[in-house]
Amino acid sequence: MNRIKQLFEQKRNNVLSIYFTAGYPNIDSTLDIAEALEKAGADFLEIGVPYSDPLADGPVIQNSSQKAIENGMTVKVLFEQLKDLRKRVSIPVLLMGYVNPVLQYGVENFCSKCAEVGVDGVIVPDLPMYEYEELYQDCFIQNQLSNIFLITPTTSEARIRRIDELSNGFIYLLSTSSTTGKNLSVSSQVEDYFSRIKSMELRNPTMIGFGISDNKSFSKASEYANGAIVGSAFVKILAEENYLEKIPEFIGSLKGKEAVSY
């Protein structure tokens, strides 16, 4: 069974997912970071495939992507590194990237490689629903990959229902319409939106992302969804020295308990 489904069957609340960019800060840091995150208590991971023009991303992830590309990270290199993924990491892993590098690698190759190395799902923010259904869905299903769709405060109810039908894994709820890396400010408007989605009783679990940076925003998000996703706030840690050692403390502080020790 797909690891994402399994996870949400076992854990319905406070699910924590961490995003980081492959090949950043060093070309070969990808699996070390993944392993450290699992040990520290992350429930699943989103590994970013760097792209030169990440238009949904704010400065922190733009910068990590640019650095990763300079370090030599490519889709090919990443799959090479991920050959050892399942020797070192057992939690679900998704790849998150933009559509162009996937197209150049070849959608079929991309999907079958994901299955081969043990990747459970894919998030491609700029792949539209229509193109996904027409051209890619079969390939995803064949390789038991979850395709994760995003919804925002302005996504219509009809469209959310359609996304719920097409999703198999979870739905990525954007806290606001924004690029990544802005801090979530929970207004009554945001709470209304979260409540509205919650009351729709979607088939799929939901995870709130964009702007989740600390225990306060993580807890708030977890009230309305099955959990939350942290990206920029974590990627910032990776710019520091001895970043691997800081991971347990960071995850601990997100979850609001004492740091788990190695």
Added chain:
Amino acid sequence: MSYHVNEKGYYGNFGGAYVPEMLYPNVEELREKYLSIMSEPAFQHEFLLLLKDYVGRPSPLYLAERLSEKYGTTIYLKREDLNHTGAHKINNTIGQILLAERLGKKRIIAETGAGQHGVATATVCALKGLECVVYMGAVDIERQAPNVARMKMMGATVIPATSGSQTLKDATNEALRDWINNPVDTHYIIGSVVGPHPYPDMVARFQSIISEETRAQLKEKTGKVNPDYVLACVGGGSNAMGMFYHFLDQDDVKLIAVEAAGKGVESGESAATTLLGKEGVLHGSRSIVMQTEDGQVVEPYSISAGLDYPGIGPQHAHLFASARAKYVSITDNEAMDAGLQLARLEGIIPAIESSHALAYLDKMEFKGDETVVICLSGRGDKDLSTYMTHFGL
């Protein structure tokens, strides 16, 4: 074969709307409404009136006699350089500002390369009293200083794009990010036939006035509506699409699109997209994109800021793939020489972008007296210092 967009937003294999969900409602609203708004009589009336009294249309179709003599054929210049603000870009911004008004938007954003589109956007925002924010690559802010000053004078805020190559591609990324962060009250006036559907079609329709007038003017001057050749330069492709639009289904008209070869197609410093690019997705549409094997978009180069873009509009990709139009390229030096030549032969200083189209005359062979129309997309005022430096004048 149809050269126009289908109901799914595609031109053959190209086009679509590859945007993240955050942009979906905005793009969808445009898609639903652009055709009906554009066909409202009140919209048409205001659009055409502004083009006439504010922009100064119709732009002349000028028989360039000394240039014709030099090449032994009949050459007309479609004088978009004589438009208010000095380029074809204003045809599109007038159209889009009227559309934005009808969509109830209060704030306008735009990207710009040469600064011509930024100026044209700042202009229509001043005209309508709307807030205007223009993203411009930090490198382009340097090389197109006069246009930066013009935008500021008309009250626009110019924000430097400091990511990547700091040129048009990066300015476009920043504008799209701004739109993601301001989804409700903001309209994004894209400056070329690029971006997610319906932008390429909408911008082409606004620019199609160029070929509509050309046909009427040719008829009046020569008795025939069709020339043998139509030439235009291609950055994203809006002046070319406007120049080609009403000739697309006229099989006897040869369409030539001129890209910027920069320092040479093989030099690694070029913007000749159809020669150097592959199919891919950039800025919301599937088209031809200059990129690495891994799908990273490469930084293009051209002496001309307006042509310094690693993609082309999806309709151009379709015209290229179907061979309806011929895509050629011209180096920096060839373009600069053609610009100087036009200044000396006709007393017209062209934008360096337009000089690329003019330079292709040198590579053409004419059978007897043929008729050529070249889109003179803009004037060279913004480029004077580049011309001066290049020629040591």
